[in-house]
Amino acid sequence: MADLEIRLPDDFHVHLRQGQAMAAYVARTAAHFGRFLAMPNVVPPLSTAGSLADYRLAVTAAVAAAGFDAEPVMCFKLLPGMGRDAVFACAAAGAKAGKYYPAGATTNSSDGIADPGSVSDELDAMEAAGLVLSVHAEDPRSPALEREAAFLPVVDRMVAHHRGLRIVVEHLSTAAAVDAVKLWPERVSATISAHHLAFTIDDMMGDRLDPSYFCRPVLKGARDREALVQAATAGSPRFFFGSDSAPHPPAAKAAGSAGCYSSPVAMSLLAAVFEAAGRLDRLEAFVSENGARFYGLPYNTGKLGLSRSPWTVPSELDGVTPLAAGRLLAWTAARL
Ligand code: NCD
Ligand code: ZN
Numbered sequence: 001m002a003d004l005e006i007r008l009p010d011d012f013h014v015h016l017r018q019g020q021a022m023a024a025y026v027a028r029t030a031a032h033f034g035r036f037l038a039m040p041n042v043v044p045p046l047s048t049a050g051s052l053a054d055y056r057l058a059v060t061a062a063v064a065a066a067g068f069d070a071e072p073v074m075c076f077k078l079l080p081g082m083g084r085d086a087v088f089a090c091a092a093a094g095a096k097a098g099k100y101y102p103a104g105a106t107t108n109s110s111d112g113i114a115d116p117g118s119v120s121d122e123l124d125a126m127e128a129a130g131l132v133l134s135v136h137a138e139d140p141r142s143p144a145l146e147r148e149a150a151f152l153p154v155v156d157r158m159v160a161h162h163r164g165l166r167i168v169v170e171h172l173s174t175a176a177a178v179d180a181v182k183l184w185p186e187r188v189s190a191t192i193s194a195h196h197l198a199f200t201i202d203d204m205m206g207d208r209l210d211p212s213y214f215c216r217p218v219l220k221g222a223r224d225r226e227a228l229v230q231a232a233t234a235g236s237p238r239f240f241f242g243s244d245s246a247p248h249p250p251a252a253k254a255a256g257s258a259g260c261y262s263s264p265v266a267m268s269l270l271a272a273v274f275e276a277a278g279r280l281d282r283l284e285a286f287v288s289e290n291g292a293r294f295y296g297l298p299y300n301t302g303k304l305g306l307s308r309s310p311w312t313v314p315s316e317l318d319g320v321t322p323l324a325a326g327r328l329l330a331w332t333a334a335r336l
Contacts, residue, residue: 002305002306002307002334002336003306003307003308004271004280004283004305004306004307005303005304005305005306005336006283006284006287006288006303006304006306007284007288007289007299007300007301007302007303007304008033008034008288008300008301008302008303008304008335009032009033009034009241009267009287009288009300009304010033010034010035010036010037010073010240010241010287010288010291010292010297010300011029011032011033011035011036011037011241011242011243011245011263011266012036012037012073012168012191012240012241012242012291012295013037013039013134013170013171013191013193013242013243013244014029014033014036014037014038014039014242014243014244014245014263015039015041015107015244015245015246015247015259016029016036016038016039016059016062016072017042017247018042018043018055018058021247021249021318021319022058022059022062023062023065023066024318024319025245025247025263025318026059026062026063026066027062027065027066027068028245028263028264028317028318029070029243029245029263030063030066030068030070031066031068031334031335032263032266032267032304032333032335033070034069034070034071034300034301034302035070035071035072035073035292035297035300036070036072036073037072037073037075037096037097037134037242037295038055038059038072038073038074038075039075039099040052040055040075040076040077040099041077041099041101041106041107041108041109042055042108043108045077045079045108045111046074046075046076046077047076047077047078047079047082047086047090048076048086048089048090049089049090049092049093050093052074052076052090052093052094052095053093053094055074056072056074056094059072060072068335069302073096073097073295073297074093074094074095074096074097075095075096075097075098075099075134076090076095076097076098076099077098077099077101077111078098078099078100078101078113078119078122078126078133079111079112079113080113080114080115080118080119081118082122083121083122084121084122084124084125086122087122087125087126087129087131088125088129090131091126091129091130091131095131096131096132096295096297097131097132097133097134097168097295098122098126098131098132098133098134099134099135099136100112100113100119100133100134100135100136101113101136102114102136102138102139102140102151103140104140105136105138105139105140105147105216106136106138106216106258107216107246107248107257107258107259109136116154116157116158120161123158123161123162123165124162126165127162127164127165130166131166132166132167132168132294132295133158133162133165133166133167133168134167134168134170135155135158135167135168135169135170136170136171136216137151137152137154137155137169137170137177138150138151138216138217139151139154144218145201145218145220147217148172148173148174148176148177148217149174149176149177152176152177152180155167155169155180155184155188156180156184159184159185159188164187165187166187166188166189166294167184167187167188167189168188168189168190168191168242168294169181169188169189169190169191170190170191170242170244171191171192171193171196171215171217171242171244172190172191172192172196172228172231172239173196173217173218173219173220173224173228174217174220174224174227175223175224175226175227175228177190178190178227178228178230178231179227181231181238181239182236182238186238188238189237189238189239189240189290189291189294190231190238190239190240191239191240191241191242191244191291192228192231192232192239192240192241192242193215193241193242193243193244193260193262193266194241194243194262194265194266194267194269194270194273194323195213195215195219195244195260195262195269195323196217196219196220196225196228197225197228197229197232197269197270197273198269198270198272198273198324199213199219199225200219200220200221200222200224200225201218201219201220201221202221203219204218204219211253211254211256211321212253212260212261212321212322212323212325213260213323214253214258214259214260215244215246215258215259215260216258216259229273229277232273232274232286233273233274233277233279233282233286234282235282235285237285237289237290237293237294238290239286239290240286240287240289240290240291240294241266241270241286241287241291242291243262243263243266244259244260244262245260245261245262245263245266246258246259246260246261246262247259247261247263247318247320248261248320249319249320250319250320250321253321260323261317261318261320261321261322261323262322262323264313264317264322264323265313265322265323265324265329267287267304267306267331267333268311268329268330268331268332268333269323269324269329270283270286270287271283271306271330271331271333272329272330272331274286275330275331283306288300288304302335302336303335303336304333304334304335304336305333305334305335305336306331306332306333307331307332307333307334308330308331309331309332310328310329310330310332311328311329311332312326312327312328312329313325313326313327313329
């Protein structure tokens with residue numbers, strides 16, 4: 001018997017990669033999540049109807065091989081100059097969202113957007129097609145810890161200029177971003193990751209440097225983390241879960257790649273964060289309801305069990321050092 005049963009969660013931001021590695025990452029996600037927004041920063045990027053269809057097939061096959069009932073929600077990569085027709089074609093191919101990567105902000109984003117004005121037509125098309133704009137809100141020209149705050153005015157202008165566009169600000173890392181989201185209209189929501197809720201920059205570099213905690217946006221300090229926990233646990237429908245699980249094999253990590261492999265531990269971390277906040281009763285809304293409602297999807301019908309059954313995170317999973325490797329986590333998650 002699980003100590004807590006919740007509706008099967010969704011992960012509205014996950015990197016499943018491509019090729020051979022994908023099967024294991026998909027299996028980790030499908031083990032705990034009924035749906036997942038698959039990020040499009042593969043090579044070449046998911047920016048056409050054809051590439052979206054192929055990627056959906058590959059992911060769906062990996063889900064079936066893993067033996068879980070789960071489905072991807074598709075997201076295309078917004079490229080400058082891609083044009084309105086390409087946006088409508090992605091919508092027709094089943095995309096629910098399009099991802100805005102500032103050029104150079106993160107992994108595989110050199111083809112991203114340097115000038116926000118350059119995608120104005122595409123944003124109009126997204127609005128007309130009812131697509132969600134998913135935003136990596138960081139300005140890579142700013143100092144590493146200030147990039148999110150520096151990008152908020154860009155989001156502000158998109159909110160003002162595209163008055164029907166639904167926007168998700170991804171993986172919030174600062175109190176400033178939480179405050180901004182609350183001030184924007186209700187068509188703007190935000191995801192928060194398990195690592196930004198559970199850890200701070202000191203987990204990455206306070207003692208020894210641990211690259212498995214290095215991600216974009218970089219983990220911030222205790223005050224920012226507290227603001228994120230407050231936002232996630234306050235019961236507001238504006239905030240929901242996106243793991244931003246972003247596995248990088250050891251060679252890529254050694255070369256400095258940003259991304260935490262959090263899928264295997266995310267639900268355990270979230271249960272501990274919500275318990276510490278005295279708000280386990282609000283975990284289900286955060287992971288299983290708020291995001292589904294924002295994306296206009298029905299709630300999942302399955303159940304996830306969470307048990308107070310401690311486990312130590314292994315030093316390696318699926319060829320990657322997972323987030324929280326070596327830590328003793330208090331909660332175990334499993335589908336019921
Ligand atoms: C992500 C990746 O590796 O694809 N990395 C990360 O640090 N979060 C990309 C992203 O979401 O920024
Ligand atoms: Zn991401």
